[in-house]
Amino acid sequence: MMSRSAPPPALELRDVGKSFGSVVALRSGTIVVDSGSIHALVGENGAGKSTLVKIIAGLYQRDSGTFRLQGADVTFKTTADSKAAGVAVIYQEPTLFPDLSVTENIFMGRQPTNKLGRIDRAAMHSETVAIFRRLGVSIDPDRLADGLSIADQQIIEIAKAISLNATVLIMDEPTAALSGVEVERLFAVARSLRDEGRALVFISHRFDEVFALCDQITVMRDGEYISTVATTSTSVEEIVRLMVGRDVTDLFPKEDADIGDTLLTVTNLTSAGIFEDISFEVKAGEIVGLAGLVGAGRSEVARALFGVDGYDSGSVSLRGARLKKKSVTDAMRAGLALIPEDRRKQGLVLDFPVGRNITLAIRNRLSRWGILTNRAENAVADGWASTLQVKAAALSTPVGTLSGGNQQKVVIAKWLATHPSLLIIDEPTRGIDVGTKSEVHRLLSELAGQGLGILMISSELPEVLGMADRVLVMREGRITGELSRAEATAEAVMLAATQSSVGAGASLDQAAAAAQGAAPRNSSDTTQSLENTK
Amino acid sequence: MTTLTETPTPPAPAAPGNAVTRGIAAVFKRRETSIVIAILVVIAAATLVNDQFLLSNDGFRNLLLNPSIYILLSVGVAMVIITRSVDLSVSSTLGLTAYLTGRMFIDFPGIPIIAVFLIGIIFGGFLGLINGALVAYARVPAMVITLGTMYAYRGINVAWAGSNRINPQDMPKGFTSLGTAQILSIPVLTIIAVVVLIALAWYMKNTRGGREFYALGSDPEAAQLYGLNVVKRNLVAFVLCGAMAGLAGVLYTARYGTVDSAAGYGVELTAIGGAVIGGVAISGGVGTLWGAAFGAILLLTIKSALPVLGIQDFWQQAVVGVLIIGAIVLDRVLALRQHKKLLTTKADAS
Numbered sequence: 001m002m003s004r005s006a007p008p009p010a011l012e013l014r015d016v017g018k019s020f021g022s023v024v025a026l027r028s029g030t031i032v033v034d035s036g037s038i039h040a041l042v043g044e045n046g047a048g049k050s051t052l053v054k055i056i057a058g059l060y061q062r063d064s065g066t067f068r069l070q071g072a073d074v075t076f077k078t079t080a081d082s083k084a085a086g087v088a089v090i091y092q093e094p095t096l097f098p099d100l101s102v103t104e105n106i107f108m109g110r111q112p113t114n115k116l117g118r119i120d121r122a123a124m125h126s127e128t129v130a131i132f133r134r135l136g137v138s139i140d141p142d143r144l145a146d147g148l149s150i151a152d153q154q155i156i157e158i159a160k161a162i163s164l165n166a167t168v169l170i171m172d173e174p175t176a177a178l179s180g181v182e183v184e185r186l187f188a189v190a191r192s193l194r195d196e197g198r199a200l201v202f203i204s205h206r207f208d209e210v211f212a213l214c215d216q217i218t219v220m221r222d223g224e225y226i227s228t229v230a231t232t233s234t235s236v237e238e239i240v241r242l243m244v245g246r247d248v249t250d251l252f253p254k255e256d257a258d259i260g261d262t263l264l265t266v267t268n269l270t271s272a273g274i275f276e277d278i279s280f281e282v283k284a285g286e287i288v289g290l291a292g293l294v295g296a297g298r299s300e301v302a303r304a305l306f307g308v309d310g311y312d313s314g315s316v317s318l319r320g321a322r323l324k325k326k327s328v329t330d331a332m333r334a335g336l337a338l339i340p341e342d343r344r345k346q347g348l349v350l351d352f353p354v355g356r357n358i359t360l361a362i363r364n365r366l367s368r369w370g371i372l373t374n375r376a377e378n379a380v381a382d383g384w385a386s387t388l389q390v391k392a393a394a395l396s397t398p399v400g401t402l403s404g405g406n407q408q409k410v411v412i413a414k415w416l417a418t419h420p421s422l423l424i425i426d427e428p429t430r431g432i433d434v435g436t437k438s439e440v441h442r443l444l445s446e447l448a449g450q451g452l453g454i455l456m457i458s459s460e461l462p463e464v465l466g467m468a469d470r471v472l473v474m475r476e477g478r479i480t481g482e483l484s485r486a487e488a489t490a491e492a493v494m495l496a497a498t499q500s501s502v503g504a505g506a507s508l509d510q511a512a513a514a515a516q517g518a519a520p521r522n523s524s525d526t527t528q529s530l531e532n533t534k
Numbered sequence: 535m536t537t538l539t540e541t542p543t544p545p546a547p548a549a550p551g552n553a554v555t556r557g558i559a560a561v562f563k564r565r566e567t568s569i570v571i572a573i574l575v576v577i578a579a580a581t582l583v584n585d586q587f588l589l590s591n592d593g594f595r596n597l598l599l600n601p602s603i604y605i606l607l608s609v610g611v612a613m614v615i616i617t618r619s620v621d622l623s624v625s626s627t628l629g630l631t632a633y634l635t636g637r638m639f640i641d642f643p644g645i646p647i648i649a650v651f652l653i654g655i656i657f658g659g660f661l662g663l664i665n666g667a668l669v670a671y672a673r674v675p676a677m678v679i680t681l682g683t684m685y686a687y688r689g690i691n692v693a694w695a696g697s698n699r700i701n702p703q704d705m706p707k708g709f710t711s712l713g714t715a716q717i718l719s720i721p722v723l724t725i726i727a728v729v730v731l732i733a734l735a736w737y738m739k740n741t742r743g744g745r746e747f748y749a750l751g752s753d754p755e756a757a758q759l760y761g762l763n764v765v766k767r768n769l770v771a772f773v774l775c776g777a778m779a780g781l782a783g784v785l786y787t788a789r790y791g792t793v794d795s796a797a798g799y800g801v802e803l804t805a806i807g808g809a810v811i812g813g814v815a816i817s818g819g820v821g822t823l824w825g826a827a828f829g830a831i832l833l834l835t836i837k838s839a840l841p842v843l844g845i846q847d848f849w850q851q852a853v854v855g856v857l858i859i860g861a862i863v864l865d866r867v868l869a870l871r872q873h874k875k876l877l878t879t880k881a882d883a884s
Contacts, residue, residue: 059759080761095756097749099819108749109762111742118740147876 008071010035010199011056011087011168015225016065018051025051029065030225031201031218035167038190038200040210040231043220043243044461049203052220053172057089058082069168080109088161092173094153098146103128105145106160131159135189151182158189169193170201175209187213205293206498207236219243237491244461244490254445254467260284261319263422263453264336266305269314274300275477278314282422282453287444289468289488290457292497297477298457299341302424305455306338307331318422332361337415339408341426341457347411348399355381355395358413384413388443405436412443422453429463441467461490473497565813565821569828573835580839587842595721601834602727603628603782603789605827607805608812609731610778612826613738615809617771618751618818619669619676624779624805626687627661628798631783633691636700636793639709647709651784658780659773661687666772670765684802688795695795702791713789723785727827730781734774735823747771751818807854808833811861815869833857 009032016029029052033039043049054060055067058076067074069085076082082089096105103124104111111119128141137155139148145156154174161169171190175183190213194200204210210217211231219226219242226242264282269275275297282288290298303309305316310326317323324330331338340346348357355374358381359366366376381395388409392402399410408428415423428444429437444467448454458464464471471488473481473496481496577597580587587593607624614621631654638650661683668679702710715722738744750757750767757764787793812829814821833854840850 057759058761078761079759080763083761091759095753095759097752097756097819099752100745100748104745104749108745109742109760111745113742117742119742119745144872144876147873 007035008068009033010070011201012066012068012071013052013056014066016052016055016062016067018055018060018063024223026055026062027223028225029055029220029223032228033168033199033201033216035199036194036197037215038194038202038213040214040217041201041203041220042205042207042210042217042239043226044459047220047243048223049220050172051223053089053170053201053203056082056087056168056170058087083164083166086165086167087170088157088164088166088168089170090154090157090161090172090174094150094157096145096148096153096156098144100145101142102139102145102148102156103141105156106131106163110164127163128159131162134162135159136185151186154186155189158186162193166198168199168201170203172203173205174202175204175206183209207239207494208499210239211236236495240491240494254287254441254469255449257285257445257449257451259286259469260451263319264305264455265315265317265320266301267315267317269301269304269311269316271300271304271309271311273477275304275474278479280472280479280482282455284421284451284453285448286469287448287454287456287467289464289471290455290474291459291461291464291471291493292474294459296474296497298474299426300477301474302338302426302455302457305331306336306424308338332418335419335421337361337418337420337423339411339415339423339425339428341430343404343407343411344400347414348407350400351398353394353396354385354390354392354399354402354410357399357410358384358417361414361418380417381413384417385410388413388416389439403436405432405440408432408436408440412440416447420452422455423447424455424457426457427459428456429458429460461493464488464493465490475499566825566828569812569825569832573828573832576832576835576839580842583844584842587839594719595716596838597835598724599721599789600838601831602721602723603785604801604804604808604830604834605727605731606778606782606785607801608808608826608830609734609823610775610782611802611805612809612812612814612821612823613734613747614676614771614775615806615814615816616738616747616751616818616821617767618754619768619771620680620806620816621662621665621676621772621775622680622802622806623661623665623684623687624775624782625798625800625802626684626691627658627776627779628783628786628801629795630661630687630691630694631658631780632786632793632797633695633700633795635784635787636704639705640700647706647712650709651781654780654784655777656780658783659777662772662774662776662779663769665776666769669772670768688799691797692795698794700787700791700793705787705791709788710791713785713791723789726781726785730778731823731827738823743767743770748819751820753819804833804854805830807858810858813861813865815865816862829861 011031011033013032014030016026017024018026018029026048029048031039031041031052041049041052051060055062056076058079058081061075061077069087074085076085076087097108100108103121106128107124112123113119125141132139132141135155135158137152139152139155145153148156158169174186187209190200190202202210202214214231216228216230217234217239218228219239221243229238260283262281262283266281267279269278278301280288290301292298300309304311307323307326307328307330315322318334318336321334323334323336344350349360352360355378359377362380363372366372366380368376378395385392385395390402390409390413391406392399399407402410412425425444428440432440441463444454444456456464456467458467465488468488469485471481471483471485471493472479473483473493475497480499481492483492483496577588581589588597607628611621611624634657635650635654638645638653665676665680665683668674668683669676672679712722717725738747746757746762746767749760749762750764754764757767783798786797790797808830809821809826810816810829811832812821812825812827814826814829836853836857837850840853841847845853
């Protein structure tokens with residue numbers, strides 16, 4: 001027994017690479033997870049975590065590197081392959097069939113059947129009841145999945161994994177939409193699964209949760225593996241340092257501009273269940289960064305400001321004049337502009353030429369007696385295209401054929417053409433190459449210098465820290481921090497963006513203590529339970 | 535397996551109430567029930583005006599016979615709609631198969647009737663396979679693909695048949711008499727349609743394959759993530775739909791005896807209308823084949839009842855249209871109400 005070598009890790013990926021055309025999504029993904037442990041995978045947005053997960057799930061195929069499961073080389077061509085091998089992935093947004101019952105959702109594709117192929121509904125039902133009892137949840141197995149809360153949907157996903165008898169369970173930001181109590185319930189389930197000898201991978205941005213739950217932490221940055229550390233021998237500060245990994249403040253210098261009068265005033269803006277009590281100001285010449293995790297409610301605030309969505313209470317005013325609720329026309333007339341996050345879907349008409357996209361927001365102004373001529377459009381578009389150095393063969397080139405960076409410039413040109421006084425820009429450099437990125441940053445800096453107020457939503461810490469005069473941090477629909485340029489460090493922003501609400505945090509600390517007490521488990525126990533699950 | 539250390543909270547008891555009364559309530563909430571009631575009301579109304587509608591031999595027979603071909607079409611189309619596609623080409627598949635059926639008897643005298651049935655079904659399935667392959671592999675919306683094949687199949691039919699016509703005397707008596715034959719005063723065509731309906735409805739309700747149709751229609755992306763074979767499901771749905779239209783084509787020839795290149799022209803809309811009225815959601819994932827079949831019966835019954843009720847010919851189409859729109863609006867309202875209810879039960883529970 002003692003002479004036997006240690007069992008192979010449940011999941012082992014080494015130097016896995018994946019590119020999409022010329023874009024490298026993953027350079028060298030490495031993660032080694034032992035059976036009977038919970039392993040955290042952390043990194044900034046765009047570090048390559050999701051790509052790695054999708055390779056494990058069989059949604060993507062790796063270009064290079066090794067991928068082993070319980071010591072055996074594997075290649076998954078479809079999600080069915082990974083499931084058959086005992087890998088279950090729980091995505092951030094649970095994927096259930098709304099029109100089918102909870103029980104059917106758990107068993108879809110592998111329902112127990114008799115010889116005739118008839119589904120054994122009674123067996124399905126009783127197993128679902130058994131799993132739910134074990135998880136300690138009260139969900140009616142016969143109800144439709146439609147209308148379940150995200151937390152309950154995640155429980156269904158976990159029930160799926162359990163009924164699959166998965167040996168490797170990957171949870172991609174499962175707690176992003178959960179309340180404190182729900183997180184605790186999830187963690188209790190995760191620990192019991194670990195104690196059965198399963199391997200769990202937990203992706204999260206919340207460090208208190210990572211430290212409370214996980215045994216080991218693997219850090220990724222820019223598509224590369226950085227290091228793996230044991231939770232007991234590291235600290236939040238060290239992990240943040242590993243994640244950020246560079247001196248960030250010098251990368252995106254914002255020139256000093258004279259800060260002028262207050263342009264935008266937002267007071268107690270609330271939209272039930274989405275964001276709450278949002279108050280802030282943006283002054284002329286100022287760039288205000290709005291940081292936070294994906295799903296914190298930042299884009300939703302931007303949409304409400306610009307009148308795309310309504311809100312329940314509070315007010316938005318520009319230069320003291322209150323803006324009408326839910327009226328984009330009014331917001332535009334007042335001088336607001338919104339450059340949305342998803343430029344392909346929300347910012348551009350992809351089949352339209354560059355020129356027509358640029359003039360899209362000012363067509364009324366350009367037209368004479370309701371008639372719009374190409375000449376009038378091109379005259380304006382040409383000016384903006386050359387100011388922003390849009391690299392396109394001609395103004396008549398369909399904008400869908402341009403690179404991401406040039407597309408973004410076209411969207412910016414479209415809104416600058418309206419001569420706004422306040423620009424809201426959501427993820428200004430997402431999916432843009434490095435060169436164009438700095439061009440966009442320089443442009444934003446220049447615009448601020450000309451007296452424009454800019455509200456910049458960004459998930460990239462270096463960008464926020466380098467560009468913003470002031471940083472607002474949102475978490476779960478609330479502003480949880482306001483930091484001046486001097487105060488804004490990677491650690492401070494991350495902390496404000498990730499800490500769970502006070503009540504849950506306290507109980508999690510207790511849970512962490514309990515978990516650490518149980519940490520040094522007997523290795524032969526682990527082997528034992530591993531064999532059980534086989 | 536180890537169990538959770540914490541004491542699990544017992545599952546909340548389901549809604550209170552006697553199981554029997556809840557069962558009865560569930561039956562009455564079903565779409566199929568209301569359609570059946572609607573059919574009975576229409577029959578009763580027409581019979582009150584003219585008792586020949588139901589009580590004469592012919593009346594009773596026609597009531598059962600007329601919908602049989604449409605039941606097959608609606609059921610086939612319903613399977614495709616449940617997967618969030620649609621098949622407009624069933625009318626042309628029916629027409630082409632009906633003509634093929636006649637040609638078989640002319641070109642191969644003495645061919646067994648059962649062989650003609652099989653060939654018709656297989657040929658219809660093959661036409662469905664072409665639809666399915668185009669939809670599944672070319673990833674073009676089914677609406678466009680089947681609009682194209684609807685014209686293409688009809689075009690082939692016209693080119694092949696020209697101005698020729700199949701006449702009853704071209705076919706063996708044993709085949710043409712099927713159209714009027716009865717067993718225990720129930721028309722044979724109706725029996726065939728109902729047997730096929732029972733088999734397919736069982737398949738959709740009780741097998742993995744059947745449930746995957748619903749899953750695919752409910753959320754195609756989730757189906758992909760579940761590891762379901764989406765391409766295969768799409769193909770199977772279209773093949774089954776084509777096979778149903780093929781069988782309907784054979785029965786069409788048996789029933790009417792006369793087949794030209796315009797056979798079954800325009801029936802696809804009645805087929806889809808029947809499915810939609812029967813509660814098959816056009817957005818996929820919802821509905822039953824029984825509902826689709828009852829929807830087709832209701833449409834056909836109304837069509838034959840309107841003249842009896844003294845409603846003029848040209849109003850019939852308008853009535854059918856109102857019925858379809860009414861069914862869709864009703865669906866939407868019910869779906870919203872149910873969604874709201876599910877949301878509130880969640881709020882109560884937490």
